[in-house]
Amino acid sequence: MRIEILCTGDEILTGKTVNTNYSHMAQRLEDVGLSVTWGTTVGDDRNSLVTAFRQASERADSVIVNGGLGPTVDDLSQEVAGQAAGVELVLNEGWLARMQEYYSRRNRVMPEVNRKQAMLPKGAEVIDNPIGTACGFAVDIGSARFYFTPGVPRELRKMLEEQIVPRLLKASGLQGVTRMKRFHSFGIGESRADELIRDVESLAPSGGVKLGFQSHYPQLETKLVARGDDMDELEREIAPVADEIRRRYGNFIVAEDNESIEDVILSRIREQAGSLAIAEMFTSGNIAARIAPLEGAETLFRRGVVARDLGNLMNSVGLDAPEIADGVSVETASAVAGALQTESGASHALAVLVDLDEGEDKMEFGGNVCIGIAGENGTAVRQARLLGGRQWVRLGAGEMGLDCLRRYLLGLPVDERVDFEKH
Amino acid sequence: MRIEILCTGDEILTGKTVNTNYSHMAQRLEDVGLSVTWGTTVGDDRNSLVTAFRQASERADSVIVNGGLGPTVDDLSQEVAGQAAGVELVLNEGWLARMQEYYSRRNRVMPEVNRKQAMLPKGAEVIDNPIGTACGFAVDIGSARFYFTPGVPRELRKMLEEQIVPRLLKASGLQGVTRMKRFHSFGIGESRADELIRDVESLAPSGGVKLGFQSHYPQLETKLVARGDDMDELEREIAPVADEIRRRYGNFIVAEDNESIEDVILSRIREQAGSLAIAEMFTSGNIAARIAPLEGAETLFRRGVVARDLGNLMNSVGLDAPEIADGVSVETASAVAGALQTESGASHALAVLVDLDEGEDKMEFGGNVCIGIAGENGTAVRQARLLGGRQWVRLGAGEMGLDCLRRYLLGLPVDERVDFEKH
Numbered sequence: 001m002r003i004e005i006l007c008t009g010d011e012i013l014t015g016k017t018v019n020t021n022y023s024h025m026a027q028r029l030e031d032v033g034l035s036v037t038w039g040t041t042v043g044d045d046r047n048s049l050v051t052a053f054r055q056a057s058e059r060a061d062s063v064i065v066n067g068g069l070g071p072t073v074d075d076l077s078q079e080v081a082g083q084a085a086g087v088e089l090v091l092n093e094g095w096l097a098r099m100q101e102y103y104s105r106r107n108r109v110m111p112e113v114n115r116k117q118a119m120l121p122k123g124a125e126v127i128d129n130p131i132g133t134a135c136g137f138a139v140d141i142g143s144a145r146f147y148f149t150p151g152v153p154r155e156l157r158k159m160l161e162e163q164i165v166p167r168l169l170k171a172s173g174l175q176g177v178t179r180m181k182r183f184h185s186f187g188i189g190e191s192r193a194d195e196l197i198r199d200v201e202s203l204a205p206s207g208g209v210k211l212g213f214q215s216h217y218p219q220l221e222t223k224l225v226a227r228g229d230d231m232d233e234l235e236r237e238i239a240p241v242a243d244e245i246r247r248r249y250g251n252f253i254v255a256e257d258n259e260s261i262e263d264v265i266l267s268r269i270r271e272q273a274g275s276l277a278i279a280e281m282f283t284s285g286n287i288a289a290r291i292a293p294l295e296g297a298e299t300l301f302r303r304g305v306v307a308r309d310l311g312n313l314m315n316s317v318g319l320d321a322p323e324i325a326d327g328v329s330v331e332t333a334s335a336v337a338g339a340l341q342t343e344s345g346a347s348h349a350l351a352v353l354v355d356l357d358e359g360e361d362k363m364e365f366g367g368n369v370c371i372g373i374a375g376e377n378g379t380a381v382r383q384a385r386l387l388g389g390r391q392w393v394r395l396g397a398g399e400m401g402l403d404c405l406r407r408y409l410l411g412l413p414v415d416e417r418v419d420f421e422k423h
Numbered sequence: 424m425r426i427e428i429l430c431t432g433d434e435i436l437t438g439k440t441v442n443t444n445y446s447h448m449a450q451r452l453e454d455v456g457l458s459v460t461w462g463t464t465v466g467d468d469r470n471s472l473v474t475a476f477r478q479a480s481e482r483a484d485s486v487i488v489n490g491g492l493g494p495t496v497d498d499l500s501q502e503v504a505g506q507a508a509g510v511e512l513v514l515n516e517g518w519l520a521r522m523q524e525y526y527s528r529r530n531r532v533m534p535e536v537n538r539k540q541a542m543l544p545k546g547a548e549v550i551d552n553p554i555g556t557a558c559g560f561a562v563d564i565g566s567a568r569f570y571f572t573p574g575v576p577r578e579l580r581k582m583l584e585e586q587i588v589p590r591l592l593k594a595s596g597l598q599g600v601t602r603m604k605r606f607h608s609f610g611i612g613e614s615r616a617d618e619l620i621r622d623v624e625s626l627a628p629s630g631g632v633k634l635g636f637q638s639h640y641p642q643l644e645t646k647l648v649a650r651g652d653d654m655d656e657l658e659r660e661i662a663p664v665a666d667e668i669r670r671r672y673g674n675f676i677v678a679e680d681n682e683s684i685e686d687v688i689l690s691r692i693r694e695q696a697g698s699l700a701i702a703e704m705f706t707s708g709n710i711a712a713r714i715a716p717l718e719g720a721e722t723l724f725r726r727g728v729v730a731r732d733l734g735n736l737m738n739s740v741g742l743d744a745p746e747i748a749d750g751v752s753v754e755t756a757s758a759v760a761g762a763l764q765t766e767s768g769a770s771h772a773l774a775v776l777v778d779l780d781e782g783e784d785k786m787e788f789g790g791n792v793c794i795g796i797a798g799e800n801g802t803a804v805r806q807a808r809l810l811g812g813r814q815w816v817r818l819g820a821g822e823m824g825l826d827c828l829r830r831y832l833l834g835l836p837v838d839e840r841v842d843f844e845k846h
Contacts, residue, residue, distance in 0.1 A: 013459060015449030016637055019442055022464075026438030036436060038471065039464030041445075048461065055478060214439055278729075284715035285708025288729045292707035293817055295784075298731040303739050306701075306711045306727030308720060316726050316767070344739070361718075394716055 001172035004038040004060040006052055008067040013043040021066050021156055028160060032178040033227050034168055044074040053084040057142035062168055067151035069134035071113040077148055082121040084141045089119040095135045102133055127163045129155050174227060179234035181224040181242050184255045186403045187418030190215045196248050203240045218399040251412045261402050262290055268409040269300050274347035277303040277340050279313060282354035283398045302346040318343050328355035330381035333372030341374040348375040352401035367393040371401050373408045380414045384421040396420055424595040427461040427483040429475055431490040436466040444489050444579055451583060455601040456650050457591055467497040476507040480565035485591055490574035492557035494536040500571055505544040507564045512542040518558045525556055550586045552578050602657035604647040604665050607678045609826045610841030613638045619671050626663045641822040674835045684825050685713055691832040692723050697770035700726040700763045702736060705777035706821045725769040741766050751778035753804035756795030764797040771798040775824035790816040794824050796831045803837045807844040819843055
């Protein structure tokens with residue numbers, strides 16, 4: 001089945017807003033085994049919309065239109081949909097009542113302009129939007145089915161998930177349910193991951209598992225997707241593949257599915273009735289900022305310390321800087337972590353020290369990273385050289401610091417070599 | 424002139440990569456007074472590319488094609504361009520020599536596959552790419568001029584700026600040069616900014632200044648664009664408009680043009696031969712992370728301290744927590760800033776304390792922000808209530824902290840009410 005996505009609105013067309021609705025929709029369709037074949041972006045312009053609807057209807061079987069369902073005069077989707085489908089707009093009393101209720105629950109009267117949001121092409125199928133006033137709908141234009149969705153990301157995502165994807169799966173003849181399994185790893189580059197596990201799909205009993213990667217440096221996401229008649233069957237299909245990926249990736253998997261490395265760290269510390277403190281140099285608070293603001297972290301995160309200068313950092317945890325005068329080293333990292341643990345009273349302390357290169361910020365620019373962890377099972381250290389420019393070094397050092405802490409908390413070796421480090 | 428953007432590549436089509444190349448191109452064209460009328464996204468698929476080229480050539484005068492100029496077999500742009508233009512591909516000896524030189528400068532031999540990158544449609548105009556091996560080119564397809572650009576963002580941006588924009592301006596009959604003036608502000612929402620300055624365009628002597636906004640919460644960017652025959656004339660055109668914007672926005676302008684609020688703060692501290700320390704609660708290191716990693720900050724940024732608990736934060740700057748037991752307040756913020764200034768030896772200390780609401784993370788969720796600054800001109804404090812959910816509060820509190828510091832350093836009042844705060 002040929003599926004297209006048609007995004008409307010001047011904000012998107014002019015680039016004022018980066019089109020993350022598009023990438024979200026396309027990814028979600030890929031996740032369930034559907035594919036987008038074409039993307040179109042047009043502004044709030046009647047002629048462009050008419051042409052875009054017509055051309056999409058000639059190329060595709062299904063078209064998801066995003067945006068243009070709002071109450072203002074530049075929201076043209078219903079009107080142009082009616083025109084393209086050759087039908088008039090009629091008031092949907094059910095949706096009008098829903099909107100009036102929506103407003104009255106908020107102790108407000110529905111503004112008259114919102115009435116426009118209940119005007120749908122005659123014969124359109126209503127697609128529910130339980131969290132907003134923009135009414136989704138589906139209508140045939142030419143031989144293609146058009147699905148109209150709101151531009152507000154939260155509303156779009158919910159409607160896509162609960163309403164559009166099931167309809168598209170049905171229309172595409174892909175019956176049944178979809179199961180996705182995700183692995184988040186740190187330390188394996190996409191090309192090596194591909195070499196490492198490209199043959200695992202064949203381990204699925206019925207061969208119905210599709211493998212995919214998505215790189216978000218420094219993490220890599222590995223996805224398995226299967227579709228079938230029931231979830232138990234899919235579990236059996238995916239399980240041997242997932243097990244083999246776990247075996248091959250080993251300790252490099254930092255989290256699975258909706259968990260993050262931060263979640264894993266926090267829940268492990270919580271289980272141990274522990275607490276955490278973090279000392280940083282060039283990462284400059286980025287590591288603390290990934291942990292401290294999370295819900296539940298307020299009671300576990302004791303202290304973060306940032307200094308660009310090693311002497312300042314040491315002073316700030318009560319160390320006499322000249323005592324250890326050999327600069328950034330695993331010994332210093334260990335000393336800083338130990339002192340921070342004592343000073344803060346936290347059960348665990350992480351120190352991520354970076355000795356940055358001097359000179360121009362280019363691909364060859366790098367830094368030496370020294371990581372120290374002090375915890376209830378003694379001290380652990382890790383050293384690595386990272387390259388790729390200032391931003392890359394900062395991201396890599398932060399991730400490596402958190403990953404070492406995760407490994408320490410889980411009793412895994414902290415010093416397994418990662419693909420991003422250089423000798 | 425009707426301009427279209429056509430993005431190619433499976434990574435973009437499937438949403439694996441968010442299409443920031445599109446938004447960058449569209450924004451830059453808007454900046455110089457050109458408009459994009461249509462955007463298309465297709466994958467590395469011959470049939471889709473042929474159709475997309477043909478349809479774009481029927482709608483547009485100029486088309487920018489992005490991606491597909493690489494050396495691998497799935498890079499199809501030259502080939503399909505030749506097919507659509509009805510000409511064969513011929514080897515461009517000049518570009519081949521450029522690539523060989525590019526590799527030899529890096530002490531490498533050009534791989535044979537790269538030869539493909541020098542195969543251009545016969546009669547194509549070469550468009551220089553001084554920083555990569557993908558050769559840009561322009562060719563007519565139907566009655567439209569197609570400009571082919573590389574997918575690598577750095578290469579695209581340079582080519583767009585130096586090669587494509589001038590050609591498009593010329594083709595559109597928009598002669599001369601473009602001058603853009605940008606203001607970055609904090610505290611004025613887009614709708615109020617629009618009310619406040621919507622009439623300022625009329626102050627341009629020849630009426631040739633165009634006003635635009637781009638919101639990046641919590642900052643707002645206000646742009647003035649003028650085009651004409653020479654820069655001096657444009658300066659005279661823009662100056663009265665810019666002056667009036669400065670007058671109306673007043674102290675809410677945090678930086679102009681390519682400067683950022685962080686730059687303004689760092690350069691002011693550098694001028695005063697000063698240094699900086701920052702204490703944070705719920706912003707969790709985000710404020711330090713905006714300042715400390717910048718080039719030049721290594722000698723000015725002394726220390727950052729993060730704690731989610733006020734008592735912990737106070738202890739970490741040497742204060743006895745029970746001494747000031749009234750929780751988050753301007754008095755506490757002032758005390759923390761003062762103690763941090765003393766402890767760190769920095770000339771200036773910023774403390775941003777947040778007393779976060781309890782309960783569900785929704786629009787009505789907020790926090791009370793108390794900011795304290797200790798510096799060579801004594802202490803300053805600021806209090807505000809921010810709403811909009813956890814993420815919004817964190818962003819707003821961080822920005823307000825930096826803005827208070829900027830104001831303090833420039834001798835401006837730190838407590839002017841901003842649009843985002845509630846009573």
